Amino acid sequence: MTAGQVPFGARLAAAVAERGPLCAGVDPHPGLLREWGLSADAAGLERFALTATEALAGEVSVLKPQSAFFEAYGSAGIAVLERVIALARDAGTLVLLDVKRGDIGSTMAAYAAAYLADGAPLAADAITVSPYLGFDSLLPTMELARAQGSGIFVLARTSNPESGQGQHARVEDGRTLAQSIVDAAALRNATAERGGDVGVVAGATIGAGELDLRALNGPVLAPGFGAQGATVADLRRVFGEELPGVLPASSRDILRHGPGQAALRSAVRAVQDSLRG
Numbered sequence: 271m272t273a274g275q276v277p278f279g280a281r282l283a284a285a286v287a288e289r290g291p292l293c294a295g296v297d298p299h300p301g302l303l304r305e306w307g308l309s310a311d312a313a314g315l316e317r318f319a320l321t322a323t324e325a326l327a328g329e330v331s332v333l334k335p336q337s338a339f340f341e342a343y344g345s346a347g348i349a350v351l352e353r354v355i356a357l358a359r360d361a362g363t364l365v366l367l368d369v370k371r372g373d374i375g376s377t378m379a380a381y382a383a384a385y386l387a388d389g390a391p392l393a394a395d396a397i398t399v400s401p402y403l404g405f406d407s408l409l410p411t412m413e414l415a416r417a418q419g420s421g422i423f424v425l426a427r428t429s430n431p432e433s434g435q436g437q438h439a440r441v442e443d444g445r446t447l448a449q450s451i452v453d454a455a456a457l458r459n460a461t462a463e464r465g466g467d468v469g470v471v472a473g474a475t476i477g478a479g480e481l482d483l484r485a486l487n488g489p490v491l492a493p494g495f496g497a498q499g500a501t502v503a504d505l506r507r508v509f510g511e512e513l514p515g516v517l518p519a520s521s522r523d524i525l526r527h528g529p530g531q532a533a534l535r536s537a538v539r540a541v542q543d544s545l546r547g
């Protein structure tokens with residue numbers, strides 16, 4: 271880590287202490303653009319994404335733009351994503367860019383340079399990555415993240431109904447593949463003081479007790495909360511005593527309240543209140 275850089279775990283802990291654990295998603299679905307009265311093109315994307323970011327950054331600890339919806343508009347979409355990232359970070363909100371990259375190690379180094387290197391146009395505070403080319407293929411990304419005080423969130427047990435097809439498979443010692451990913455992340459975090467920089471993704475929709483997260487010493491991103499059906503009760507059921515380290519993530523269920531920024535803020539505050547309860 272270069273001088274003066276604070277580890278991601280500490281930055282996240284400070285942000286959550288100030289604003290709570292909710293991670294709000296910026297997912298400019300074409301259908302949502304239309305519901306907001308916008309055209310499903312690059313101009314509509316720009317209006318949607320900047321309106322949502324202005325409303326939500328400053329309210330939540332973590333903002334999660336979904337890269338796919340920006341990439342769909344080519345270079346114009348990427349230019350909007352750059353602005354979203356800059357706007358959110360200027361408002362003191364951590365940006366977790368949901369790109370789910372996973373490739374051989376040398377290519378992962380290039381993805382890390384694209385999404386985490388200081389000064390890169392798309393540099394975020396953290397990204398989502400896929401370990402399914404082998405957890406160690408993520409080493410270059412993990413090394414750059416640690417050097418820069420950034421984080422990564424590794425897909426372990428995703429929220430989609432099909433996720434058990436591969437993630438429930440057993441590795442040689444009998445653990446599920448998903449659990450083996452959690453344990454590999456825990457090893458990377460073992461020496462971190464205030465929570466490590468390697469988080470995992472575990473859907474709020476999964477079964478209670480499916481994952482043992484006790485040794486993780488890192489954050490858990492829990493999508494599936496809201497539009498995919500998971501509730502606050504599900505968060506308690508699935509994560510139990512590990513809930514304090516969990517970032518419930520919700521996108522459509524908040525964004526559907528737009529385009530008014532006051533309505534978006536009220537929606538976020540209502541979710542934050544429900545999480546406090």
Ligand SMILES: O=c1ccn([C@@H]2O[C@H](COP(=O)(O)O)[C@@H](O)[C@H]2O)c(=O)[nH]1
Nearest residue numbers: 336428429473493494497498520521522
């Ligand atoms: O397991 C996962 C991993 C990532 N996601 C992403 O989170 C949001 C969820 O959006 P909602 O509108 O709240 O359903 C979306 O960007 C997914 O790509 C996930 O859902 N599950």
